[in-house]
Structures are given as structure tokens and as C-alpha cells.
Amino acid sequence: MNAASPPTLELRGVxxxxxxxxxxxxxxFEVSDxxxxxxxxxxxxxxxxxxxxxxxxxxxDGGQIFFEGNPVTIHGPKDAAKLGxxxxxxxxxxxxxxxxxxxxxxxxxxxxxxxxxxxAPMERRTAETLKSLSVTTIRSVRQPVATLSGGxxxxxxxxxxxxxNNRVVFLDEPTAALGVAxxxxxxxxxxxxxxxxxxxxxxxxxxxxxxxxxxxxTVLRLGREIxxxxxxxxxxxxxxxxxxxxxxxxxxxxxxx
Amino acid sequence: MSSAAPAEIQAAAEDQNSLRAILRARWDAIRSGDVGSLxxxxxxxxxxxxxxSKTSIFFSAVNFQNLIGQMAGPTVIAIGVVFVLLIGEIDLxxxxxxxxxxxxxxxxxxxxxxxxxxxxxALALAILVGMVIGxxxxxxxxxxxVPSFVVTLAGLLICQGLILQILGTAGVIGIQDxxxxxxxxYVLSKNTGWIVAIVFAVGLAxxxxxxxxxxxxxxxxxxxxxLTTARVVFFGGLAFAxxxxxxxxxxxxxxxxxxxxxxxxxxxxGYVAGRTTFGRHVYAVGGNAEAARRAGIxxxxxxxxxxxxxxxxAAMGGVILASRLNGISLESAGGGTILLDSxxxxxIGGVSLFGGRGRVSGxxxxxxxxxxxxxxxxxxxYTDAIKLITTGAILLAAVTLDTVLRRRQAxxxx
Numbered sequence: 307m308n309a310a311s312p313p314t315l316e317l318r319g320v321x322x323x324x325x326x327x328x329x330x331x332x333x334x335f336e337v338s339d340x341x342x343x344x345x346x347x348x349x350x351x352x353x354x355x356x357x358x359x360x361x362x363x364x365x366x367d368g369g370q371i372f373f374e375g376n377p378v379t380i381h382g383p384k385d386a387a388k389l390g391x392x393x394x395x396x397x398x399x400x401x402x403x404x405x406x407x408x409x410x411x412x413x414x415x416x417x418x419x420x421x422x423x424x425x426a427p428m429e430r431r432t433a434e435t436l437k438s439l440s441v442t443t444i445r446s447v448r449q450p451v452a453t454l455s456g457g458x459x460x461x462x463x464x465x466x467x468x469x470x471n472n473r474v475v476f477l478d479e480p481t482a483a484l485g486v487a488x489x490x491x492x493x494x495x496x497x498x499x500x501x502x503x504x505x506x507x508x509x510x511x512x513x514x515x516x517x518x519x520x521x522x523x524t525v526l527r528l529g530r531e532i533x534x535x536x537x538x539x540x541x542x543x544x545x546x547x548x549x550x551x552x553x554x555x556x557x558x559x560x561x562x563x
Numbered sequence: 564m565s566s567a568a569p570a571e572i573q574a575a576a577e578d579q580n581s582l583r584a585i586l587r588a589r590w591d592a593i594r595s596g597d598v599g600s601l602x603x604x605x606x607x608x609x610x611x612x613x614x615x616s617k618t619s620i621f622f623s624a625v626n627f628q629n630l631i632g633q634m635a636g637p638t639v640i641a642i643g644v645v646f647v648l649l650i651g652e653i654d655l656x657x658x659x660x661x662x663x664x665x666x667x668x669x670x671x672x673x674x675x676x677x678x679x680x681x682x683x684x685a686l687a688l689a690i691l692v693g694m695v696i697g698x699x700x701x702x703x704x705x706x707x708x709v710p711s712f713v714v715t716l717a718g719l720l721i722c723q724g725l726i727l728q729i730l731g732t733a734g735v736i737g738i739q740d741x742x743x744x745x746x747x748x749y750v751l752s753k754n755t756g757w758i759v760a761i762v763f764a765v766g767l768a769x770x771x772x773x774x775x776x777x778x779x780x781x782x783x784x785x786x787x788x789x790l791t792t793a794r795v796v797f798f799g800g801l802a803f804a805x806x807x808x809x810x811x812x813x814x815x816x817x818x819x820x821x822x823x824x825x826x827x828x829x830x831x832x833g834y835v836a837g838r839t840t841f842g843r844h845v846y847a848v849g850g851n852a853e854a855a856r857r858a859g860i861x862x863x864x865x866x867x868x869x870x871x872x873x874x875x876x877a878a879m880g881g882v883i884l885a886s887r888l889n890g891i892s893l894e895s896a897g898g899g900t901i902l903l904d905s906x907x908x909x910x911i912g913g914v915s916l917f918g919g920r921g922r923v924s925g926x927x928x929x930x931x932x933x934x935x936x937x938x939x940x941x942x943x944x945y946t947d948a949i950k951l952i953t954t955g956a957i958l959l960a961a962v963t964l965d966t967v968l969r970r971r972q973a974x975x976x977x
Contacts, residue, residue: 363857383859399857401850403919404843412847413858415840423838426781433783446588448784453595 312375314505320369329355331529344516347526362386390473402452457488603928614939624811631822634934636884641908641926643876651918652711656718661881662897664689669736682742697874701867735892747886750817756806764799832923849918
């Protein structure tokens with residue numbers, strides 16, 4: 307949150323249309339190293355679309371994405387990965403039939419010039435990464451992901467982001483399907499990511515979670531950014547109002563079309 | 564922090580290597596639905612004992628030799644099926660595609676026709692035919708999203724039509740080329756057989772112990788050294804036993820060359836599936852295609868390549884079948900139970916129809932079971948009716964087991 311350096315990732319006036327539906331209308335967004343930025347909004351506010359644009363699943367129709375102040379174009383998942391942007395999806399995007407190591411390295415396996423897998427270094431780094439995040443409940447990194455609990459699966463998905471020395475990590479509803487203890491685990495993990503210097507974006511409906519871990523909160527409504535709030539200078543009521551009515555932006559009047 | 568980690572991982576690895584811990588982990592896996600090759604081994608033993616009690620010829624050397632030749636075609640085709648099933652698709656064209664490849668290999672060696680190429684060239688052309696058809700089918704599935712069931716059903720009909728068209732009025736092409744006929748009919752000399760067994764055993768030991776020590780050096784769980792040794796001794800011993808039995812056969816003692824071809828293709832396929840990035844991506848596409856796509860894997864390319872592998876393996880299997888009969892005819896070209904035998908072999912070998920689970924070696928085990936049933940029933944003198952019913956029942960049992968285990972495995976994670 308150093309004012310002098312540009313944000314790690316910034317979106318300026320980004321639009322995305324699906325036929326006649328405008329999912330994003332000149333939306334702005336930014337996140338910096340070492341901070342947890344929450345991204346909140348009602349269903350259909352454009353959160354998922356924004357994530358997919360940054361991840362390279364969708365290409366944007368207008369506006370510009372900046373990485374460390376430089377304009378970039380993201381045309382596919384590989385572009386996003388190259389920049390160091392990792393998205394942990396709500397459905398986790400894990401292969402149940404593969405084990406923890408195989409999932410952590412999915413699509414980026416270590417191999418020799420003959421495309422033979424180099425299992426030993428992969429297994430070793432997986433174990434070390436999980437340990438550095440204090441994920442201790444996974445018995446063996448060689449067990450299939452299908453046999454893990456919801457919280458463990460979430461941990462694997464998050465650890466994948468760390469393993470690749472990513473700069474920006476998007477977490478899409480990471481606690482939605484979890485119980486109390488597992489939610490605790492994941493929120494601790496989110497804080498640890500920011501402490502390790504990553505720019506973390508937490509997308510959530512759960513304002514209790516958001517207020518616990520976020521430094522700043524961006525509110526999206528109907529594809530537009532309504533405002534960015536410092537956690538210390540706002541409260542849940544203000545955020546809820548922003549989400550539901552877009553109230554705190556006075557120049558913006560309710561559009562009934 | 565990172566300097567302290569390896570020592571602790573190593574310590575954890577040490578306890579994981581005790582025989583007791585490994586057995587417990589294995590038992591846990593079985594209870595949560597990951598039975599591995601257990602049902603197949605039980606099946607092979609049970610079927611062997613049954614037929615042995617019915618006829619003494621079943622365990623004779625010459626019948627063993629014969630069994631290898633009989634199961635070779637379907638087993639090789641089943642290797643391709645394993646890859647297709649692993650990505651969660653199906654290939655119904657393999658039966659008549661194998662027939663078409665048999666026609667192709669016979670056609671391209673036909674003497675005095677202007678297209679009489681040397682045997683190995685004809686073989687390469689036949690496999691090329693399989694790969695081109697696989698590429699076409701795979702492209703339609705990958706790019707247009709047409710279900711593979713329908714695409715390959717159409718492929719089945721087209722291949723059948725092409726066979727009818729080419730064989731035409733004659734209805735049969737004989738194979739005179741020695742190289743092609745040798746594929747299924749040549750037997751290795753006794754000493755060559757022993758050399759093969761030695762090479763196999765040494766290779767097996769090198770792979771197993773090499774992996775053991777490289778993992779140990781990296782401080783990772785290695786498994787138990789006794790268990791690793793036992794495995795090497797068992798499979799190495801099995802190779803020597805096979806050679807010994809085949810060398811007793813009369814009138815032509817020795818290991819059939821085709822057995823060696825099958826073994827080579829199974830090992831190669833297992834290596835590609837288990838040890839290469841391509842293989843890893845095949846499993847990923849079968850497990851969760853969307854996750855694979857988001858991870859940057861070229862899912863379309865994987866699908867196309869897998870259908871090409873399926874086509875190539877079906878073609879190789881077809882060449883073996885044609886070679887065994889020294890020719891190809893309308894009756895033998897890809898018809899009968901070859902399609903279902905090959906798919907059954909893969910499924911009985913533990914490859915899931917739902918994608919992402921199974922090993923290439925399953926094709927060998929499944930092919931062995933299918934081959935043993937067909938062979939045993941012929942020997943005992945039961946009718947074809949019994950053969951079909953038995954194979955069907957075993958296939959049903961295998962698919963049911965797969966479905967139940969899959970549900971169990973999914974439930975174990977929650």
C-alpha cells in the first residue's frame with residue numbers, strides 16, 4: 307500500500323459484454339502487494355466476470371489492465387500465469403482423481419527434455435509449501451484429492467498459488483462450503499498469503515469474513531465499481547447499502563430502464 | 564525455515580516406509596474404494612483354477628503358447644481403449660478400424676498388383692490409416708463437441724463399408740509376406756527367450772531400485788525395500804516362468820514373438836501414461852476437463868492425440884489378427900466380438916468408464932481374462948452361447964464394481 311509505487315494489478319474502465327448483457331461496465335479495480343482486498347457485490351454484480359477476465363478465461367471488450375503500472379493484455383490462462391496471477395475458483399478446479407502433488411503442478415509439471423516427469427522435486431516442494439503455510443492436516447501428498455475434506459481441498463488450491471510464487475491471488479468464495487473450524491483455517495491462510503507479500507483478492511458474500519481479513523473493500527454493483535472502502539473507516543451497514551443500492555456514490559442515481 | 568523442512572519431511576518419510584504403515588495405508592485405500600488390481604488377480608486365479616479342474620490341456624505348454632497368440636490382438640487394441648477411457652470418451656470404431664487395418668496390410672503386400680510393398684512398409688501404412696482415422700474422429704470430438712459415442716459409431720459404419728468396398732467380390736486377401744506373417748506366428752528360439760527374460764528382469768530391477776534410491780536421496784517416502792524387492796522377484800520370476808513354459812511347447816517350442824510385442828506396447832503405453840507430462844494431462848482431462856483447461860492444458864490437443872493413439876493401437880491389433888490368420892476375409896475383418904472384447908478387456912482391467920482412473924497394464928490383465936475365458940470354453944467344449952454369456956456376466960460385474968467403487972471413493976472424501 308505504498309502510495310509511491312503503482313498497484314500490483316489495476317483495471318481501468320474494463321467492460322465485458324455477453325450479447326446484449328453488459329456484465330462489466332467500465333469497471334475499475336486495484337490491489338497492491340501485501341494487502342487483502344475484498345471484492346464484494348450482489349449476485350450478478352460482475353465479480354465472477356472480473357475474475358475470469360483477469361484469469362484469461364474471457365478477453366475484455368474495453369478498457370485496460372495494468373500490471374505494476376504497465377499495460378498488459380491477457381488472452382489466455384497462460385498469459386495470466388506468466389504475470390503471476392492465480393485464481394482459486396469456487397469449485398476449486400482440482401482433479402479429484404489426481405493426488406495433491408499432481409494437482410499442485412497441474413499444467414506446469416517439472417519435466418526433463420524428453421517430457422519425463424521429475425516426481426521427486428515436485429513432491430518435495432509440495433510438502434515444503436504446505437508446511438510453510440502450516441497446512442498440517444494432509445496425511446500424504448500422494449493421496450488423491452477426492453479423499454480430502456473441503457478445507458483441505460481449499461488449502462491445496464491456495465497452496466498451488468503460493469507454490470508458483472504468484473504475485474496476485476484471487477480467492478473466489480473460499481469459505482462458502484466450509485464449516486466453522488475449516489473457515490478459520492482458510493481465513494488464517496488468507497492472512498498468511500498477504501504476510502508473505504502477495505496481493506490477495508478475496509471475493510466473498512460473507513461480510514463477517516471480509517471484515518476479519520480484508521484491508522480494503524471494493525464494492526461492485528451491476529458491473530460498475532461503486533467505491534473502495536478502507537476497513538477502518540467503514541462498517542458493515544455502509545457496505546451493505548453500497549451493495550444493495552449503490553448509495554454512497556451520490557452522483558449516481560438509480561437507473562430504471 | 565526451508566533448510567529445516569527436508570529433515571523433518573525425511574523423518575516423516577521414515578515411518579511411512581515401515582511394512583506395517585504401508586499395509587495399513589493399502590487397507591485404508593481398499594476400504595475407501597481404491598482396490599487397484601486386486602479383483603483382476605482374484606479373477607485370473609479363479610478362472611485358471613476352474614478351467615484346470617475341467618480339462619488338463621488348459622495348463623499345458625502348447626495351450627499357453629496358443630493363449631498368448633489368441634489374446635494378443637484384443638489386448639493391443641485394449642491399450643488404445645485405456646487411453647480413450649482415461650479421458651472419459653469412448654471409441655466404438657476400433658473393431659472395424661482394426662479390420663480395415665488388416666485389409667490395408669494385406670492390400671499393400673499383395674504380390675503383382677503394383678502396390679506390393681515390403682512387409683514393414685505395409686505395416687506402417689496400416690498404422691498410418693488407423694492414425695488418420697483417429698485424428699479425424701478426435702478432431703470432430705474436440706473441435707465440434709460432437710459426442711464421441713456418435714462420432715465413432717459413424718466411424719464404425721464407415722470402416723465397415725470401406726472393408727466391404729475393398730474386399731469386394733473376392734472377399735478375401737491372402738498374406739504371403741513373411742515379415743507380416745511372422746508378427747503373430749514367429750516363435751523365438753529357446754535361448755533368445757531366456758535373453759529376453761533376463762533383459763526384462765534387469766530392466767525391472769533397474770527401474771524399481773532406481774526409483775527407490777532417487778526418492779531416498781530426495782528424502783521422500785520410498786516404500787518398503789522388502790516390498791520393492793518382492794515385487795521385482797515376483798514379476799522377474801514370472802517372466803522366467805513364462806519363457807520356461809513356452810520352451811516346453813510342442814511342436815514349436817519358444818516364446819511367441821507376438822507376446823513380446825504385446826509386452827513392449829503395454830510397457831510403452833504404461834510409461835507414456837504414467838511417467839510423462841502428456842500422460843499426466845490425459846488423466847487430468849479425464850478427471851476434470853475444466854480444471855485442466857484452466858491450468859493451461861491444451862485439452863483439444865490431448866483429445867485428438869488420444870484418439871490417434873486409439874486408432875494406431877486398433878490398427879496394430881488388426882494387423883496382429885490378420886497375421887495370425889495369414890490373410891483377411893469379410894468374416895474375420897473386425898467383425899464378431901472384437902470390439903466388445905477389447906473394451907471389456909480395458910474395463911475388466913480396472914479402467915473406469917467415467918474417466919481418469921485406471922492403468923495401461925489393465926489392458927494386459929483384462930485381455931488375459933477375456934482370452935482365458937474364450938480359450939478355456941473352447942477347450943472344454945462349451946458352446947459359443949456359454950462364451951458370450953460368461954464374458955457378458957464378467958463385464959457386467961466389472962462395470963458394476965467400477966460404479967460402486969467410484970461412489971464409495973467420492974463418499975470417502977466428505
